[in-house]
Amino acid sequence: MSDYNWCHGPSCHTSHTLDRIRGSKGNKVLRTRKVTLSQWNSGDRLNMYSYFCSNGCYNEFANKHIREVIAIAPRREPLETPIKDPTKNTDNHYYSSWNIEERN
Numbered sequence: 001m002s003d004y005n006w007c008h009g010p011s012c013h014t015s016h017t018l019d020r021i022r023g024s025k026g027n028k029v030l031r032t033r034k035v036t037l038s039q040w041n042s043g044d045r046l047n048m049y050s051y052f053c054s055n056g057c058y059n060e061f062a063n064k065h066i067r068e069v070i071a072i073a074p075r076r077e078p079l080e081t082p083i084k085d086p087t088k089n090t091d092n093h094y095y096s097s098w099n100i101e102e103r104n
């Protein structure tokens with residue numbers, strides 16, 4: 001297993017940052033960032049930061065491929081969490097809030 005992935009952001013390689021510059025003098029390029037795998041983003045902790053260098057790159061990927069992403073687990077019905085009847089919180093006189101407790 002390699003210890004890095006290339007960022008999957010569709011336009012990662014077009015961002016004008018110094019850390020993306022590679023190549024010899026007169027032959028420079030902006031290159032997709034490497035995403036280093038560590039104890040925080042590999043194995044059981046695999047997550048979006050295993051494949052994307054930033055939230056921006058992740059959002060771009062998700063927006064570009066949204067139909068395919070949703071097709072993985074489409075939701076055609078809403079989900080529901082059973083709750084007890086909400087009660088008003090009277091502890092604070094400056095603002096009001098509600099107690100919402102889950103029901104088993």
Ligand SMILES: [Zn+2]
Nearest residue numbers: 007012053057
């Ligand atoms: Zn990126």
